Amino acid sequence: MSLAQDDRGQQRAPGWLARRLHRSETLRGWVLLSPTALVMAVGILVPTAILLAMSFWSRQGLDFDTTLTTANYARAASEPIFGAFLLRSFWISGLATVLTVLLCYPMAYFVAFHIHHNKMLWIVLITLPFWTSYLLRVFAWKVILGYEGVVNSGLLSMGLIEEPLAFLLYSQAAVVITLAHAWAAFAILPLYVSLEKIDRSLLEAATDLGDGPVRRFLRITLPLSLPGIVAATFLIFIPTTGDYITPALIGGPDGAMIGNLIQLQFGAVNNWPMGAALSIILMLWIAAVGVAFLIVTRIVKARLA
Amino acid sequence: MSDGSYIQRPNRPLQVYAALFLIVLYVPILFLPLFSFNASIYVRFPLEGFTTEWYRQLFQRDALWAAFRNSLSVALTVSLITTALGVLAARAVTRYRLPGQSAIVTFIMLPLVVPGIILGVALLVLISRLGVPLSLYTVTLGHLIVCLPFSVATLLPRFEGFDRSMEEASADLGEPPWSTFWRVTFPIVFPGVVASFLLTFTVSFDEFIMAFFLSGTDPTLPMYIWSQLRFPREFPSVLALSSMILLVSFLMVFLALWIGRLGAVDTRSEGRVE
Numbered sequence: 001m002s003l004a005q006d007d008r009g010q011q012r013a014p015g016w017l018a019r020r021l022h023r024s025e026t027l028r029g030w031v032l033l034s035p036t037a038l039v040m041a042v043g044i045l046v047p048t049a050i051l052l053a054m055s056f057w058s059r060q061g062l063d064f065d066t067t068l069t070t071a072n073y074a075r076a077a078s079e080p081i082f083g084a085f086l087l088r089s090f091w092i093s094g095l096a097t098v099l100t101v102l103l104c105y106p107m108a109y110f111v112a113f114h115i116h117h118n119k120m121l122w123i124v125l126i127t128l129p130f131w132t133s134y135l136l137r138v139f140a141w142k143v144i145l146g147y148e149g150v151v152n153s154g155l156l157s158m159g160l161i162e163e164p165l166a167f168l169l170y171s172q173a174a175v176v177i178t179l180a181h182a183w184a185a186f187a188i189l190p191l192y193v194s195l196e197k198i199d200r201s202l203l204e205a206a207t208d209l210g211d212g213p214v215r216r217f218l219r220i221t222l223p224l225s226l227p228g229i230v231a232a233t234f235l236i237f238i239p240t241t242g243d244y245i246t247p248a249l250i251g252g253p254d255g256a257m258i259g260n261l262i263q264l265q266f267g268a269v270n271n272w273p274m275g276a277a278l279s280i281i282l283m284l285w286i287a288a289v290g291v292a293f294l295i296v297t298r299i300v301k302a303r304l305a
Numbered sequence: 306m307s308d309g310s311y312i313q314r315p316n317r318p319l320q321v322y323a324a325l326f327l328i329v330l331y332v333p334i335l336f337l338p339l340f341s342f343n344a345s346i347y348v349r350f351p352l353e354g355f356t357t358e359w360y361r362q363l364f365q366r367d368a369l370w371a372a373f374r375n376s377l378s379v380a381l382t383v384s385l386i387t388t389a390l391g392v393l394a395a396r397a398v399t400r401y402r403l404p405g406q407s408a409i410v411t412f413i414m415l416p417l418v419v420p421g422i423i424l425g426v427a428l429l430v431l432i433s434r435l436g437v438p439l440s441l442y443t444v445t446l447g448h449l450i451v452c453l454p455f456s457v458a459t460l461l462p463r464f465e466g467f468d469r470s471m472e473e474a475s476a477d478l479g480e481p482p483w484s485t486f487w488r489v490t491f492p493i494v495f496p497g498v499v500a501s502f503l504l505t506f507t508v509s510f511d512e513f514i515m516a517f518f519l520s521g522t523d524p525t526l527p528m529y530i531w532s533q534l535r536f537p538r539e540f541p542s543v544l545a546l547s548s549m550i551l552l553v554s555f556l557m558v559f560l561a562l563w564i565g566r567l568g569a570v571d572t573r574s575e576g577r578v579e
Contacts, residue, residue: 032393106326120563135530181330
């Protein structure tokens with residue numbers, strides 16, 4: 001819209017800026033892009049910078065002491081509870097990620113190779129639940145796994161169990177199941193795209209040269225879909241590590257994750273600088289795990305080739 | 306495509322798996338509407354009879370309707386602004402060769418993967434440092450950040466499949482830029498605009514974590530639901546409310562994906578040639 005206005009502006013007032021805009025395509029592009037980039041900068045870069053600064057402050061009564069100190073980080077390193085929560089978050093979301101990618105791969109494979117008509121309808125069907133309220137999908141699992149929930153009461157009324165299974169809700173397993181279910185669409189899309197791109201003639205060539213279905217899959221399909229697997233792993237692992245809703249509603253004490261700890265610092269504990277430090281630590285660890293994962297996939301890829 | 310090819314031969318186990326996958330994907334959500342019609346305050350089997358009582362009760366809750374209006378106005382504002390910004394960004398990225406543009410697109414997509422809690426507390430810290438009181442405006446700002454990636458991701462394929470020679474033809478035939486935009490450019494990208502609007506509206510309407518950190522005294526609808534979740538006694542009415550929200554969300558998103566994808570498919574084949 002503003003492009004058209006720019007063009008009109010040039011005809012009316014051939015000022016300096018208008019002449020520059022007319023001559024430089026790049027500048028016009030930047031002008032068009034700038035509102036969006038500005039919103040994102042204000043919404044992400046500036047807040048992150050202040051978050052980083054705050055992580056070096058300390059709490060003083062109801063206010064903050066803004067002299068820089070690494071005390072928060074020292075505390076995070078020395079008190080085992082923080083490391084334990086971080087480790088548990090990585091463990092839970094790592095499990096959820098592996099489970100999701102494993103379960104979604106055959107589905108993505110099916111749509112990519114065995115659906116020939118209405119592929120889009122399938123993709124829409126698979127991704128549809130992902131777009132609806134995350135809170136409500138987690139609530140659904142609470143209803144299902146609850147002490148008097150769907151599973152327990154169902155099994156009870158069928159006479160299969162005598163007493164409700166207490167371990168269903170408020171456990172790590174419950175969190176893993178809920179996360180895997182909630183993020184399935186995020187895994188399906190990159191997997192599907194990478195499988196769909198595979199040149200079908202490569203598969204025919206492998207078969208003609210004597211590979212059976214299993215060898216063909218291991219030597220052609222799997223390596224070529226590796227980028228999709230990597231993307232899916234990232235897309236699920238990163239957001240789930242810092243998830244708050246699922247552990248808060250489903251996790252209980254055993255399933256609480258680093259997100260809950262961060263929220264506590266900004267809520268009940270009211271130690272914002274500590275919360276800021278934990279957020280920064282979480283981001284750094286996610287980045288570190290991500291880089292390590294990338295390096296490993298590089299090596300694996302090099303071995304396969 | 307040769308349908309008789311051995312690679313594309315129907316694979317029975319895989320078909321069964323796909324069916325199971327869809328069932329597992331949808332059944333958990335479908336328990337919400339199922340129990341919302343159950344004539345018992347307890348959410349458990351066996352079902353005790355059909356009732357619309359829980360739905361009737363919703364209409365007597367003023368706090369719920371206030372929260373609903375809050376969510377509606379936030380979602381409308383957010384979807385309008387993000388779609389406008391998304392159009393500008395998609396146009397800029399596809400029309401011009403900008404140095405560092407892929408880095409910027411990656412940056413815009415960042416909120417898709419950064420844990421929501423980090424974006425939430427970072428904005429909270431900024432807003433409180435500026436001394437701005439938390440309100441629906443701060444929630445709107447948070448939702449802008451969350452929704453922009455969805456808008457750009459929806460609009461980019463639309464603009465990528467865009468054939469520039471159409472615009473050039475229009476200009477050669479003497480149309481001024483403004484009317485070229487309205488008569489050529491806009492109709493071509495319109496389905497993407499509609500899809501982006503519907504998607505960002507739904508995402509904002511359903512968003513919880515930003516609202517959790519950034520809302521003041523006026524709750525959004527998900528915040529209202531969250532506050533009710535503490536009371537098991539309220540579960541049936543939350544179920545009724547959730548079922549209605551889910552139904553509307555499903556319809557809107559289905560429409561959005563359908564409109565957006567349909568267009569993207571037939572233009573993509575042309576776009577690939579470049």
